[in-house]
Amino acid sequence: MKAQKTAPVRTEMAVMTYREALNLALREEMHRDDRVFVIGEEVGLYEGAYKVTQGLLKEFGPRRVIDTPIAESGFTGVGIGAAMVGLRPVVEMMTFNFALLALDQIVNSAAKLCYMSGGQYNVPIVIRGPGGPAHQLAAQHSQSMESYFYHVPGLKVVRPTTPMDAKGLLKSSIRDENPVIFIESETLYAMKGEVPDDPDFLIPLGQAVVRREGTDVTVIAYMGMMYRALEAAEELDKEGISIEVVDPRTLRPMDTETIIGSVRKTHRAVVVEAGAGFAGMGSEIASFITEQAFDELDAPVERVTGANAPMPYARNLERAKTPSKETILAAVRRVCYANGD
Amino acid sequence: MKAQKTAPVRTEMAVMTYREALNLALREEMHRDDRVFVIGEEVGLYEGAYKVTQGLLKEFGPRRVIDTPIAESGFTGVGIGAAMVGLRPVVEMMTFNFALLALDQIVNSAAKLCYMSGGQYNVPIVIRGPGGPAHQLAAQHSQSMESYFYHVPGLKVVRPTTPMDAKGLLKSSIRDENPVIFIESETLYAMKGEVPDDPDFLIPLGQAVVRREGTDVTVIAYMGMMYRALEAAEELDKEGISIEVVDPRTLRPMDTETIIGSVRKTHRAVVVEAGAGFAGMGSEIASFITEQAFDELDAPVERVTGANAPMPYARNLERAKTPSKETILAAVRRVCYANGD
């Protein structure tokens, strides 16, 4: 993987897991700002269902690390109410599947209070937790959840792909004045990477990053799909096809410029997403690329998406549900040879 | 407006409002099938907040027309449970804004039970009510709601634009074996149109309709936007630009063939939607058109969408929020003159 363009230059790097990077971000922000607190199911005594909040209760005590009953709408509403009057809650969804129970609070309260009050009340809340396909958790516990949020004016939506992003984007989200939906992934928590020590290291929301430079095809992908795209890129290298991989990192607001910039160079684009394809993130990305770079495209933008089905439990079906390296390879080859070249 | 292609030929037509057409569909299906019942807030004694269920309590009694307390998740769950064991509930959302409170039930129960049970239990439920922009109801009561549903495998999503469609599509939805999200519009209830008397008149889900034939540009639009598109078409006629208007009617499953067929003829397309544009229905329609008809497009597909903002209350801001005839005209002119011609 190429170095991130936004990585700070003079900072010390530590190697840690994605989970530890999130944990570090939380700790740093809680030290920095007493208004920041963490609330959710099992975040305290149990130290998080996925251990993202490990050690926080011990370090910050029960005033700032609050275990809740199972009442997603209730405790999300508590977070929003607290944010209205100036606190900075970080609400953990044990998994984002359960955020549907709080969706009214998120969409009709958090996202709209600033607007409806003419800017009097803003809602600086972060709602975070894992989402997306996980291992054999089946239909109710394994699904891409971002589609319920990125359409909504008033929300910001983040999907951090690397440990470094996990830290830098979570810190920016906590400091943001607006509601931020921050969707991690169970399948990435154990992944290791370099993370700056600097407690002021931030990655601004709304900036995409070029993960790998290339000249022939732009592949846009995030989270697990980004890593599959990198694998596909390595393989295509051998065939002499040079892939540029762009990771949006923030889905709302979307950094269209970086993506368009890359497509202007490569003239071909493939968008990969794990979720069911119909009207997903890929549709939007394909649309704005086509609108803004139509005359420079040598082939229609290809969407590689998960199958249009709920997530099955059986291992083999589950494997078939989500895009593989092979489906990415096939799509890239289509945009390369269908047209132009 | 051109006659609908799917309109039956030998049936008697009655002129009635969209509201009456829905009411007629409910009554016919309740007469036809004792398993059909209507449940929701104010559907009985009050005869519906928007009078769609007028007369039903008197005609069918309290066994089949059930007033509920304000408990959207609860009574939607009741509908789903009843459907699992063979009834055919029609659940009214007083307005679709409140469906967010029941979204978990809709997405994680209704849409997935058939799949998770390996086909043992299906959920023949219709969830219906008005959605979309309404007059000065502000951010929480005036928003496009279809985006929360059309992405979800296992659901069908219907948006009926005319009184005839209201009847034919609602009847098909009630007879469908699957959960159908049927989103009407407060702004259309009083609209009049011809509706077949035939109690077996059905419009199949998943069939788009050409509302107006034309040769130069295909405009895809539904609900209120469809009527604005027709107005724009009349105006453009005078300039010698011939518009074909296609109404998808069902958003999931989407009738891509009819839309692509039209675009193959016109080589240009504009998609109009009332909702906030980012990652909306227009993105999907623009995407599949581009994928499937790339070489035949003379210009990139244009999306005309509502502003990316919550709905404001003030009349002038509200007007500016939703696409107008003028924005449609401008988009059509762009696709006409930008390229090709």
Next chain:
Amino acid sequence: MAQKTLKQPAPSASGVDSDLAKRLLRDMMLVRRFEEKAAEAYALGKIGGFLHLSIGEEAVAAGATSVLRRDDYSISTYREHGHCLVKGSDPRRVMAELFGRRDGLSKGKGGSMHLFDKTVNFLGGHAIVGAHLPLAAGVGFAIQYRGGDQVVVCYFGDGAVPEGEFHEALNLSSLWKLPVIFLCENNRYAMGTSLERALAETEIWKFGRAYNIPCEPVDGMDVLAVRDVAARAVERARTEHTPTLIEARTYRFRGHSMRDPAGAVYRTKEEVEREKLRDPIVLFRNRALESRWLTDADVRAIEKDVNDVIDEAVAFADASPEPPVEWLLTDIYKEGAENRAREGAENRAREN
């Protein structure tokens, strides 16, 4: 209107004096007059959308708010004109909001259902039934987090009780000992649905027992009774961080909204007429005169003052211009130019 000194204890509900009587009567009459004028403006098309009047229910807002400090919070539903006005909001800016004008509390973006006023800690104006109960708990949480001694009053209707969020909010508030007063304005109907058709237990206050919190019913047409029960709840919340559930039994004299003609389907004319005999303003005015807290002249002075204030509010709202169309795209996010530039980009399709 609300007390200005923060540490002063809430006045006892007994021992009514002339000042207090004036305030309570004035508050109720102000709300009544405001809403009568709003109804007229609605008929003239100056107000759009939904307009929900609290006429008949003014004693709840006036009584409860009279024991609050200015730095206490209140939060409400879409039927909130009264709650907002008695908390101290400028009637002119409230009316301008209903008119959808730039000088409205929310710049005209919220309307009648979404009044907010940060200057008096009025937290809205929420139109999803039940959704603001968890928000109230969150405000209570924040007070506790900061070690403050404020309280939050959360007004809601009987219709919110069957919603899941009622249960979640009460459980969390009890469990965490949050200083929240849940004040149910039980007007016996949620739109056209009477209590009996909505709840397995129609004595709403009894739900408090399930959560082990203090709870009681009160005559919501008696402003002093409301004041009394609210004073005790506020005291408990301030000193012991104990939430309370109060059921104020009241009645709305008008229809659910201006679109619901007096509600003849679901209740009888006789019932409405009978309830109007309990008009909280008439009841309290008579009592105040009888008890010599007020003279006839006092009442006339209040009446005139209120009429003037509301006339001025209407004139102000009428004179206030529409919000500039660019405001469509402001206040979506709280942030500087960078963010607005992005929103602008997303709105490209619309703008050109």
Next chain:
Amino acid sequence: MAQKTLKQPAPSASGVDSDLAKRLLRDMMLVRRFEEKAAEAYALGKIGGFLHLSIGEEAVAAGATSVLRRDDYSISTYREHGHCLVKGSDPRRVMAELFGRRDGLSKGKGGSMHLFDKTVNFLGGHAIVGAHLPLAAGVGFAIQYRGGDQVVVCYFGDGAVPEGEFHEALNLSSLWKLPVIFLCENNRYAMGTSLERALAETEIWKFGRAYNIPCEPVDGMDVLAVRDVAARAVERARTEHTPTLIEARTYRFRGHSMRDPAGAVYRTKEEVEREKLRDPIVLFRNRALESRWLTDADVRAIEKDVNDVIDEAVAFADASPEPPVEWLLTDIYKEGAENRAREGAENRAREN
């Protein structure tokens, strides 16, 4: 297992005879053995995802189901192996489902958390905490709609009580008099959260009072006690359409799921060991022997039978093939070829 004749009244809970004792012991042992073997298979990687064992809680499923007819319904959470098995499902097909194989109850698409069996009216297998309570009310609604006399038993955990849907479902069931038995398996923890940290009222059965429905606690380790209280509730539901809330006090001997190692953080070893002394199988076996309902030989025969049945279930599951990959796209909708063709089109991007 469940009775076949529909109109026969439920047997009285007193007057235990040898047949009933055999059935109860066998049911509990079957569930225990099934789950022990499932745990082994999980360790071997044959079962994936989450696996939640009900070991220690078997008396609730066995006792309650013993008073149901085959045409009665039950519905449950993700900790539902026991509820499904005792309702009469074929252990081979249940195990195959856990293995994700084509002969599983749900063709391998549901897994451990989503068992469904239409042949025995077992309605799932729901993994969103609280979400199946309204579904249960809906099934009760359908029974009433059709004028039937079936009942539905809805199992749920103590963790579901703070959820809004608990409140909504109980209110609706009471209001509409639905034949639903809400059977809370209170094992004192929701994952790592003890009752005291989740609920303002820890005596869960008392919530029934708020909805004016019959409610009582029962020792969930005593299969006869559960049977007794369930029998009364079923009788009320069948004849009077009255819902009931039962709180069965039980304990899970294992961790929350296979990924939670026995749960050492949130409870003490001593507590777990102490609770294990109340093992419902041991308690009932001893009592059955003492009461001469069963002989040692009976117990040994049941043990052998159960072991054989479960061994066979494992062998069956092992032998069952993976579902064909085309099944990824079936059962999304119940319909004919037309619809699947459309799904196919939508999946174009993936397939080529």
